[in-house]
Amino acid sequence: MFSQTVEYALRAIVHLADQSPNPCTTEQIAKATKVPQAYLSKVLQSLRQSNVVHSQRGIGGGISLVKLPEELNLLDVVNAVDPICRIKTCPLGLEGHGVNLCPLHRKLDDALRETETAFANTTLADILSSSTSSYPLCNEPHKRVTSL
Amino acid sequence: MFSQTVEYALRAIVHLADQSPNPCTTEQIAKATKVPQAYLSKVLQSLRQSNVVHSQRGIGGGISLVKLPEELNLLDVVNAVDPICRIKTCPLGLEGHGVNLCPLHRKLDDALRETETAFANTTLADILSSSTSSYPLCNEPHKRVTSL
DNA sequence: GCAATAATAGACATCAATGTCCATTTATCG
DNA sequence: CGATAAATGGACATTGATGTCTATTATTGC
Numbered sequence: 001m002f003s004q005t006v007e008y009a010l011r012a013i014v015h016l017a018d019q020s021p022n023p024c025t026t027e028q029i030a031k032a033t034k035v036p037q038a039y040l041s042k043v044l045q046s047l048r049q050s051n052v053v054h055s056q057r058g059i060g061g062g063i064s065l066v067k068l069p070e071e072l073n074l075l076d077v078v079n080a081v082d083p084i085c086r087i088k089t090c091p092l093g094l095e096g097h098g099v100n101l102c103p104l105h106r107k108l109d110d111a112l113r114e115t116e117t118a119f120a121n122t123t124l125a126d127i128l129s130s131s132t133s134s135y136p137l138c139n140e141p142h143k144r145v146t147s148l
Numbered sequence: 149m150f151s152q153t154v155e156y157a158l159r160a161i162v163h164l165a166d167q168s169p170n171p172c173t174t175e176q177i178a179k180a181t182k183v184p185q186a187y188l189s190k191v192l193q194s195l196r197q198s199n200v201v202h203s204q205r206g207i208g209g210g211i212s213l214v215k216l217p218e219e220l221n222l223l224d225v226v227n228a229v230d231p232i233c234r235i236k237t238c239p240l241g242l243e244g245h246g247v248n249l250c251p252l253h254r255k256l257d258d259a260l261r262e263t264e265t266a267f268a269n270t271t272l273a274d275i276l277s278s279s280t281s282s283y284p285l286c287n288e289p290h291k292r293v294t295s296l
Numbered sequence: 297g298c299a300a301t302a303a304t305a306g307a308c309a310t311c312a313a314t315g316t317c318c319a320t321t322t323a324t325c326g
Numbered sequence: 327c328g329a330t331a332a333a334t335g336g337a338c339a340t341t342g343a344t345g346t347c348t349a350t351t352a353t354t355g356c
Contacts, residue, residue, distance in 0.1 A: 034240045058323025059331045103278035115259045130251035205303045206353025
């Protein structure tokens with residue numbers, strides 16, 4: 001139900017958060033997250049335009065998070081590339097409805113709201129510190145490249 | 149986040165539930181739900197193949213629900229046309245994961261599970277009897293066509 | 297059997313999501 | 327300045343979702 005683009009964006013951001021505050025090149029992210037590099041660069045552009053990531057050209061450059069992992073949540077990422085579109089008015093354009101959704105669309109929007117809230121309440125730091133038997137995106141915790 | 153096809157299928161089923169147990173023609177459903185008729189007939193075919201609706205050709209025929217509105221839930225409908233695809237194994241195909249999703253995919257699957265549950269727990273009868281100021285899909289409750 | 301009704305099947309059209317490729321621009325290093 | 331690294335922008339290809347159209351088949355009523 002989530003688009004491929006959302007999946008890719010989240011993988012990239014998780015990797016960036018893991019390496020934060022160091023930058024990563026698109027190539028590095030692509031390899032770590034198994035996302036097609038050319039497509040990934042498109043996704044990263046969306047994230048940059050939404051001010052979720054910062055980019056730097058040239059040697060030693062790459063992509064880095066604008067905020068700290070503690071201050072960035074999943075909804076910020078999702079909305080940057082494929083916004084969760086809440087149902088605000090009747091999709092049939094019926095006069096009588098409007099703010100008051102009919103029971104069907106009320107239910108659908110409730111589901112969207114739940115997802116939105118769950119994502120808004122989860123930061124990248126939560127994802128990284130979450131104790132599951134699996135580490136985010138990879139078999140072993142990454143070797144952290146020590147900042148220079 | 150839900151596809152257009154899901155939206156159309158749900159509208160059609162709500163209309164059919166409202167008219168249940170009487171059948172409706174594709175044309176009637178299309179008009180009542182503002183769904184393009186030719187496309188609706190495709191959607192209804194999916195619903196028939198999943199045994200959610202029954203169809204009858206010829207004069208007096210049309211589409212009708214297989215179950216009673218009390219026994220049919222939203223998940224049955226959604227899964228018939230555009231299944232909610234839970235995350236069962238690591239999308240990156242990582243060995244170490246498998247049943248144990250990493251924190252990111254755990255969160256995503258949690259959201260899917262919430263939606264799935266919410267839909268499974270809502271019957272069409274719930275939708276019809278739900279007391280909002282808006283009636284499902286239309287400005288006024290439908291005139292029920294009395295069965296012959 | 298004939299006419300009318302309604303679903304069914306399949307071809308086709310359009311558009312957005314996904315994915316690839318390459319030339320260009322910006323930055324760093326020597 | 328020249329070489330290298332890396333993002334950027336735009337063109338293009340592919341695929342699936344959405345939508346349209348028409349001929350065919352099944353059913354009913356007369």
